[in-house]
Amino acid sequence: MTAAALPADLPQTDPDVVIDVEGLTKKFGERTVVKDLTMQVRRGLIYGFLGPNGSGKTTTIRMLTGLLTPDSGRGTCLGYDILTQSTEIKRHVGYMTQKFSLYTDLSIRENLEFIGRVHGLSDPRGAASEAIARLGLENRASQLAGELSGGWKQRLALGACILPKPDLLLLDEPTAGVDPKARREFWDEIHHLAHDGMTVLVSTHYMDEAERCHEIAYIAYGELLTHGTVDEVVAQSGLATYTVTGRDLSALADQLSKTEGVDQVAPFGSALHISGRDKARLDAAIEALPETEGVEVTPSEPTLEDVFIELMSQSRDNFA
Amino acid sequence: MSAPAEPRAKPGGSFSRFRAVFIKEAIQLRRDRLTFAMMVMIPLMQLLLFGYAINTDPKSLPTAVLQLDDSAFARSFIGAMHATDYFAIEKTVHSEKELDDLFLSGAIQFAVQIPVDFGKKIMRGEKPALLVIADATDPSASGNAIAALQQLPQTVFARDLEGAAAMREGQAPPFELRLHRRYNPAGETRFNIVPGLMGTILTLTMLLFTGLSVTREVERGTMETLLSLPIRPVEIMLGKISPYVVVGAVQMTIILTTSFLLFGVPIVGSLTLLLALTTLFIIANLAVGYTFSTIATSQLQAMQMSFFFFLPSMLLSGFMFPFRGMPVWAQYIGEILPLTHFLRVVRGIMLKGAGLWDLSHDVLALVAFVLVAMGVAVARFRQTLD
Numbered sequence: 001m002t003a004a005a006l007p008a009d010l011p012q013t014d015p016d017v018v019i020d021v022e023g024l025t026k027k028f029g030e031r032t033v034v035k036d037l038t039m040q041v042r043r044g045l046i047y048g049f050l051g052p053n054g055s056g057k058t059t060t061i062r063m064l065t066g067l068l069t070p071d072s073g074r075g076t077c078l079g080y081d082i083l084t085q086s087t088e089i090k091r092h093v094g095y096m097t098q099k100f101s102l103y104t105d106l107s108i109r110e111n112l113e114f115i116g117r118v119h120g121l122s123d124p125r126g127a128a129s130e131a132i133a134r135l136g137l138e139n140r141a142s143q144l145a146g147e148l149s150g151g152w153k154q155r156l157a158l159g160a161c162i163l164p165k166p167d168l169l170l171l172d173e174p175t176a177g178v179d180p181k182a183r184r185e186f187w188d189e190i191h192h193l194a195h196d197g198m199t200v201l202v203s204t205h206y207m208d209e210a211e212r213c214h215e216i217a218y219i220a221y222g223e224l225l226t227h228g229t230v231d232e233v234v235a236q237s238g239l240a241t242y243t244v245t246g247r248d249l250s251a252l253a254d255q256l257s258k259t260e261g262v263d264q265v266a267p268f269g270s271a272l273h274i275s276g277r278d279k280a281r282l283d284a285a286i287e288a289l290p291e292t293e294g295v296e297v298t299p300s301e302p303t304l305e306d307v308f309i310e311l312m313s314q315s316r317d318n319f320a
Numbered sequence: 321m322s323a324p325a326e327p328r329a330k331p332g333g334s335f336s337r338f339r340a341v342f343i344k345e346a347i348q349l350r351r352d353r354l355t356f357a358m359m360v361m362i363p364l365m366q367l368l369l370f371g372y373a374i375n376t377d378p379k380s381l382p383t384a385v386l387q388l389d390d391s392a393f394a395r396s397f398i399g400a401m402h403a404t405d406y407f408a409i410e411k412t413v414h415s416e417k418e419l420d421d422l423f424l425s426g427a428i429q430f431a432v433q434i435p436v437d438f439g440k441k442i443m444r445g446e447k448p449a450l451l452v453i454a455d456a457t458d459p460s461a462s463g464n465a466i467a468a469l470q471q472l473p474q475t476v477f478a479r480d481l482e483g484a485a486a487m488r489e490g491q492a493p494p495f496e497l498r499l500h501r502r503y504n505p506a507g508e509t510r511f512n513i514v515p516g517l518m519g520t521i522l523t524l525t526m527l528l529f530t531g532l533s534v535t536r537e538v539e540r541g542t543m544e545t546l547l548s549l550p551i552r553p554v555e556i557m558l559g560k561i562s563p564y565v566v567v568g569a570v571q572m573t574i575i576l577t578t579s580f581l582l583f584g585v586p587i588v589g590s591l592t593l594l595l596a597l598t599t600l601f602i603i604a605n606l607a608v609g610y611t612f613s614t615i616a617t618s619q620l621q622a623m624q625m626s627f628f629f630f631l632p633s634m635l636l637s638g639f640m641f642p643f644r645g646m647p648v649w650a651q652y653i654g655e656i657l658p659l660t661h662f663l664r665v666v667r668g669i670m671l672k673g674a675g676l677w678d679l680s681h682d683v684l685a686l687v688a689f690v691l692v693a694m695g696v697a698v699a700r701f702r703q704t705l706d
C-alpha cells in the first residue's frame with residue numbers, strides 16, 4: 001500500500017508501522033503493571049510477545065484495543081489513536097482473548113454469525129459457513145460452543161476473530177493447552193494470514209512458537225526487556241553456552257550451579273546446558289572442571305529459553 | 321478406611337467442616353457491601369413504609385364542586401363536607417363536562433353537584449336531590465369518606481333551619497343525598513386489584529429479565545469479546561431490551577385475557593391504547609432492570625437492586641394501599657415509580673374509559689422515566705475493563 005492510497009484523515013504516521021506505541025504505563029491501584037512500554041510492529045509481521053506469568057502481556061494487548069486506558073503514554077494502532085479512536089480500532093482488529101470468551105450457550109454457527117453481524121458483514125451467514133469450513137468444523141456447526149474441548153474452543157475463537165478479515169490480529173496465548181498437531185495447524189494458518197498481509201501480534205509461553213515469529217519482544221515485570229528477530233535477541237544477550245554430555249550428570253549439575261561464572265544449568269535429556277553472562281569466567285569454570293571419564297564439553301549456541309531465563313533473573317535482580 | 325482416620329471423621333470433624341463453611345460465608349458476606357446494606361435497609365424500609373406511609377383511611381380527598389345554587393344551604397353543606405376532613409374542595413367547575421374530564425384524568429376522587437334552586441326548594445320543603453359522585457375504581461380508597469358523607473343530611477342544616485322548616489328529632493332530612501359510585505358501581509375490589517396485579521407482575525418479571533443481562537456477560541467473561549467488537553452501548557442496550565418487549569407483550573396478553581375471561585374485568589376504554597401504554601410500561605421496567613445490571617457488579621447485586629426497587633413499587637404506587645392515604649413525602653416517592661403512573665393508566669382505561677389526552681400527565685411521566693433510565697444505563701455502561 002502506498003502512502004497516497006491512505007485516507008486523508010489518518011494520522012501522519014509511517015503506513016508500514018501497524019502498532020506504534022510509546023511510554024505506555026498502566027497501574028492497578030498502587031501496582032504498576034506495565035511500565036513505560038515502547039513498541040513498534042511493522043505490517044505483515046508475526047510478532048511474538050513473550051514474558052513470564054503476570055508480566056503484563058494481556059494488559060498491554062488490552063491497551064492496544066482500547067479495552068484498558070493507559071495511565072500515561074500514547075500511540076497508534078493501524079494509524080488510529082489508541083486513546084481516542086478505539087471504535088475505529090475495534091473495526092479493524094481481531095482480538096482473541098486468553099480466556100475463552102465467546103458465548104457458551106450459542107452454537108458455533110450462531111457465535112460466528114453474531115460476530116459477523118456486529119461487524120456489519122453483508123452476508124454473515126455465508127461468512128460463518130466459510131469460517132466453519134476453513135476450521136474443519138462442518139460436523140459440529142450446531143454444537144454449543146460450551147461443549148467443545150479446549151483445543152476446539154481455541155480454533156473457534158481464532159475463526160471468530162479472523163471472520164471480519166481484520167488488518168491486525170491480537171492473539172493472547174492462542175495455543176495454550178492445544179495438542180502439537182493442532183498447534184502446528186494453528187501456526188500454518190497464522191503464517192498464511194500474515195502472507196496475505198495481516199499483521200499478527202501473538203503472546204505465547206512456548207519457545208518453539210517464538211522461533212516461528214518474524215520478530216519477538218520479551219517483557220518482564222511490565223518492562224520490555226528486549227526485542228528483534230530471534231537471532232538478534234540471542235546475539236544481544238551476550239550469553240555463552242556449553243553443552244555437557246556424560247554419565248551421572250546430576251551430581252555434576254549440582255557442582256556446576258555452585259561454581260562462580262556459571263549462571264544457568266539446565267538438564268536436557270542426557271545433556272546439560274550451561275551458560276554464563278561472562279564468557280571469560282564461564283571458560284575459567286569449565287577449565288577448572290576435573291577430568292572425568294566420559295564427560296565431554298562442547299561449545300554451543302544459547303537457545304531462546306536460555307536467553308529468556310537469563311533476562312528474567314537479571315530483571316528480578318533489578319526489581320528487588 | 322484405616323483405623324486412625326476414624327475418630328477424626330466423627331462429630332469433631334463434622335463440626336470443623338461446618339465451621340469452615342460458616343467462616344467462608346461470613347467472610348464473603350462481609351466483602352459484599354451491598355448485601356450488607358440490604359440486610360439493614362430492607363427491614364428498615366418496610367417498617368417505615370408500613371408504619372408511617374401507609375394509611376388505609378385516606379383523608380383530604382380531592383373534590384370538585386359544581387355549584388348551581390348559591391344559597392346559605394349550599395354553602396353550609398360544602399362547609400360541612402370540608403369539616404369531615406375527608407374532602408378537600410379543590411375545584412369549582414361550571415359544567416358536567418368539566419367534572420367528567422377531571423374524573424377521567426384522576427384529578428378528583430369526588431364531585432358534588434348542587435342543583436339549581438337547592439336552597440329555595442329546601443325552604444319550600446320539596447326535598448331536593450343533591451348528587452355526590454365518587455370515583456369507585458378503588459373501593460377501599462373512598463369507603464370511609466362515603467360513610468362520613470352519609471351522616472351529613474341528618475345534621476348539617478340544624479342551624480340554618482328555623483321556625484316552620486325546622487327539623488325535629490327523628491324527622492326525615494330536608495333533602496335527599498344521591499350517591500353515585502362511578503366506574504365500579506358494585507364496589508367490586510377485584511376490578512381494582514386485577515389491573516393493579518397486571519402492573520406488579522410485569523414489574524417483577526421485566527426487572528428480572530434485564531436485571532441480569534449485563535452482569536451475566538461480565539460473570540461469564542463474554543464481556544471482553546463484546547467490548548472488543550465495534551458496537552456502541554446504545555446498540556447493546558436496545559438489542560438486549562427488545563426481545564423482552566415481545567416477552568412482555570405475551571405476558572400482557574395472557575393477563576388481559578385471563579382477567580377478562582375469569583374475573584370479568586371490563587375494558588371500557590380503547591384496547592389499542594391499553595396495549596400501547598402497557599408496552600411503554602414494559603419498556604420502562606426493562607430499562608430500569610438494564611440500568612441496574614450496568615451498575616451491579618454481580619448477578620446477586622442486580623437481583624438485590626431489583627428487589628429494592630420492587631418493594632416500594634408494591635407499597636407506594638397505590639397498588640396495596642390508597643395512594644391518597646399516604647403522606648406527601650411518600651406520594652413524592654410514589655410519583656417517581658412507573659407502577660404508580662401505570663396503575664392510573666390501566667385503571668383509567670379499563671374501568672373509566674379514559675383516553676390518551678386524559679392520561680397525558682402519566683404517559684409523559686412514563687416516557688420521561690424511560691428516557692432517564694436509558695440515559696443512565698448508557699452513561700453507566702463501562703466500555704473498558706479498567
Ligand SMILES: Nc1ncnc2c1ncn2[C@@H]1O[C@H](COP(=O)(O)OP(=O)(O)OP(=O)(O)O)[C@@H](O)[C@H]1O
Pocket residue numbers: 028033051052053054055056057058059060098706
Ligand atoms: N483488573 C485487574 N486488576 C488488578 N490487577 C490486575 C488486573 N488485571 C491484571 N492485573 C495484574 O496485572 C499483572 C499483569 O497481568 P497480565 O494479565 O497482563 O499478565 P500476563 O503477562 O498476561 O500473564 P499470563 O502469562 O499469566 O497471562 C498481574 O500481576 C495481574 O495480577
Ligand SMILES: [Mg+2]
Pocket residue numbers: 057058059098172
Ligand atoms: Mg495473559
